[in-house]
Amino acid sequence: MTAIPGDRLIADITGTAPATLRSRHLLGIDGLDAGEIQLILDTAEAMKEIGTRSVKKVPTLRGRTVVNLFFEPSTRTRTSFEVAEKRLSADTLSIATAMSSVTKGESLLDTVRNIEAMAPDMIVIRHASSGAPHLLARMCRSTIVNAGDGMHEHPTQALLDAFTIRAHKKRLAGLKIAIVGDLLHSRVLRSNLLLLKTMGAEVWTCGPATLIPAGLERLGPRITTSIDEAVEGADVVMMLRIQQERMHGHFFPSVREYFSLFGLTSERLRRAAGDVIVMHPGPMNRGVEIDSEVADGASSVILEQVSNGVAIRMAVLYLLAGRDTAGNEG
Amino acid sequence: MSVTTRLIVKGGRVVDPATGTDGMFDVLIEDGVIRRVGKDLPVDGAEIYEVPRGAVVAPGLIDIHVHLREPGQEHKETVATGTASAVAGGFTAVACMPNTTPVNDHAGITQFILKKASEAGLARVYPIGAVSLGQKGDQLAELGEQKAAGCVAFTDDGHPVATALLMRRALEYAGMLGVPIIDHCEDPSLKGDGVAHEGYYASALGLRGIPGVAESLMVERDVSLAELTGAHVHIAHMSARQSIRAVRWGKDRGVRVTCEVAPHHFTLTDEALEAPIKYDTNLKMNPPLREAADRDAMLEGIIDGTVDLIATDHAPHHADEKMVEFDRAPFGIVGLETAVPIVFDRLVHTGKIGLSRMIALLSTNPAAVMHLAGGTLAEGSPGDITVLAPDMSVTVSAAALRSKSKNTPFDGWTFRGGVAATIVAGRIVYRA
C-alpha cells in the first residue's frame, strides 16, 4: 500500500500556529509573532506542492486584482510575485515606474490613489524609501504587501529564507546563523534578524566596521568584524550583496580588499558545521562577497531560495486576501 | 481696529526678571510704551484690561528663530499668517530667517518683509539677513546695508556658514556692526543625506543617520572662532549633548557664545519615530530628534544656564509637501503656538525651572542676545506684554492653528499652561 507522506502533518492540526494574520497588511517582519511566522511557513508548504503539478494553478484568488508597483528595478522579486499571483488565479498588473507618471513628478500618494481608482485588491510595492509602504497603509484603501522598502525591511525574503532553512534543518530555534555583508544598508538583514530572533535562532552578523548600523546590538545579534569568527561552526551562512557604489562613501577601499577580508571562499566555509547551507538573497556579485566555487557548490541552496520565494508569496497573498476589508465582498 | 493710546493691564502678577519685579502690580501703557508699573494706578480714561485670575503679566515674549516664508513660499506661510500665529502663541515679536525665495541677502527684501509686517499689524518682525549671497557660502552679503535696513543678525540658516574662513570674516565684520552671527551648526560631510538621528531607531527603521557630532563639531569650530575674533556667535537650535558641552566649555573660557534650544528638542526623542505612527514626517526636522541622553542634556543646559533662550525654529510646510515618504519630506515643524504650553507643562510645572527663568528664556534673554528693545517692563520699553495663564488647559489642534501650515507633532496633546492675551505696542492683538 502506498504511504501517505502528508499524514504526519495531521499532527500539526493541534499545533500552536494561529489560523490568521493579525494585520491586514504585510509591512515587515516587525509586528509578526512566532505563531504568525509559523502559519506563513506552514501554508507555504502546501503552496509549494502546487508548483509540482502539471496544472500549476488553483482558483483561490480568482477575480482578485493584484498590482505590483515596483519603484526600484527588480526582475527576480517582481517575477516571483507575478508567478505567485498567477498561480492563485489572480489578475496581475505590473507597473515598472520608469515608464509611468512618476517620472513626470507625480507623488507616491497620487500615483497610488490613481491606481486605487481602478479598485485593486492588493498592492505589492517595492520602493527606495524606507517607510513608503507604511505611508500607503495609512493613507490608502488596499491591502499593502512590502516587497522591499529602502533599507528597512524585505519581509517575504526573510520568510523564504526561513522556509529554506527549515526545509534543510527541520527547525530554526538553536541554529547558529551567520549573516555577512553590508549590514548598514541591507533590508534583508533587518528582516532576517527580526524573524530569526523571534524564532529562537542564534544570529551572528559580520561586516566592515564602517557598515555596522548604530544600535545593531539592540536588535539581538552577536556582532563581529571577523568573518572567520562568524562562520565558525555555523549551520547557515547567509551572504549579503555588497553594492560597489559604496566605495564612494568611503565604506571600503576596493572590491578586491572587501573580498579578501569578507568574501566567502571554500576555505572559510570549511570552518562551518559539516552540513552547513549557504544562502544569498541575490543577485550575487561573484568574486565580491562570494566565490563561484561556493555559490555553485554542494552547500549552496541559493536556487532553492528562488523557487521557495513563489510558495512563500502565494502563502502571504492567500492569508492576506482572506482578511480583505469592507471594500470588497468579504 | 481701534487705537488705544492708554491701556492699563490690571490685576496680574507681574514678573520681570530684567527689573527684578515679582508682585501684584498694574501696568500702564501709553502711546505704545510702558509708562508705569505700580499699584492702583489712576485710570484717567484709559482702557482697562483685567487679566484672568492667576494670570502672570510678563514682558512680551520674543521668538528669535522663525521662518515666515515670505517672499516666495507663501503656500507655507506669509508674514501675515506667521505673525498671527506668533501672537496666538503669546509672542509679541519674532525674528525671521532669510532662507526665503529669493534669499534675504539685500535690503530690498528686508524692506519688503518689514512692510508686510507693518501691514499685518500684529507681532513685531525683526528680519535676520543672510551671511552670504544666496546663502551659497561664497561671498559676504552687504551686512552693513542690511543692518541699516533693519536686520538684527545674520545667518545662513538652513545651512552652516560654509567655511571656517567665511565664518571668521563674518564674525569680525558683524562684530564691527555690533550684531551676532547665528549659525546652523552642522558638518555637511557627516550629515550627508541623513534624515534622522544616527542611533538605534534610525537603524531599525532603515533611515540614514545624522550623528550628534555632526552638530557639535561645528559648534566647536564656531566657539573657537568667536574666541579668536572676540565677536558674538549664537548657536541656533541645539540638539546634541556634545554641543552643550562645547558651549559650556566656551562660556567657561569667557567666549561670547550664546545658544538656543527648541521645545521639541527637550520634549521628544527619536523613539517617537517608531510609535504611535511609524515614519511620521511631522517628526522630521533638522537637527533631528535625538536620543534620551541628548534630550536630558538640553534640559540640564536649560536649568544650569548654559542654554540662554528658547526659540521655536517655527518651520511651516504645506501638508502636501509633508505627506510623502520620510526621505523626501522637507525638514521642519511649526512651533509658535505650542511653545508656551510646552514650556509650562514640561519645565515649570515639573519643577525644573521657575516662572522667572521661563520668562528669561522666552523674553529677557532673546531681547538681550539680539539687542532688541523689549524683553522688559521697565519704563520706556516697548508696550509689549504677554499675559500668561499658568493653569490653562490647552489641547493642541493642528487644524485650529493660526499658522497656514499644520505640521506639528503635538496634535491632540494636552498641556497645562497657556496664553491669555498678547499685547503689542499697547494694543491687545490676541485674546484666548
Add this chain to the structure above:
Amino acid sequence: MPQVMDADRMSRALTRIAHEILERNRGLDEIALVGIRTRGVPIAKRLARSLKEINGDDVPTGALDITLYRDDLMRLPVGPQPVVRRTEIPFSIDDRKILLVDDVLYTGRTIRAALDALIDFGRPRAIQLVVMVDRGHRELPIRADFVGKNLPTSARQSVQVRLQEIDGADEVVIEGEP
C-alpha cells in the same frame, strides 16, 4: 452526545463498502483512492487496507486538500482563515477510476471543490464517491456511490465522525436538536 455508530459498526460498514467497490468495479483495475482532508484521509487508508485484504492488490492512495478550491473562501467574515495543508497525490490520475473518500456528505460543496481540484491534476476515467455518513440537505446535484450510513438530520444538527488516528476513538455522533 448521541452516538449513532460505534467502532464496530464503522468497521463493518467499511468492510461492506470495500466489497461493494470490488463488486461494482469488477475488481481493482485502475482504481485509486483519494481521501479529502482531513478525516477522509484515514478512512481512505483503512479502505485501502481492506481492499488489499480482500483482493490482494495494493491500491494507490493520495490525500487532497480542497481549501484553495472552496467557494466560500473569500466570503467568510474576517477571522480565522481555513488552514491550507499539503495535497499529496504521488501518482498520475489520468485514465484511472478515482474513489474520492470523505467522512460526511452534507451540502455537496466540498465534493464540488474536490472535483475541481482533481480536474487540475489530470483526466480520470471516472470519479466515484465514498462517504462514511450521508446526512442529506444537498445544495448541489451531487450523490455518493458508496455510503456507510444514511443519517437523516435537521439543518440545526451537526454530525461528527471521530477516528482513532485523529480523535483517539472511532465513533459517529450527532449533536443538536432535530
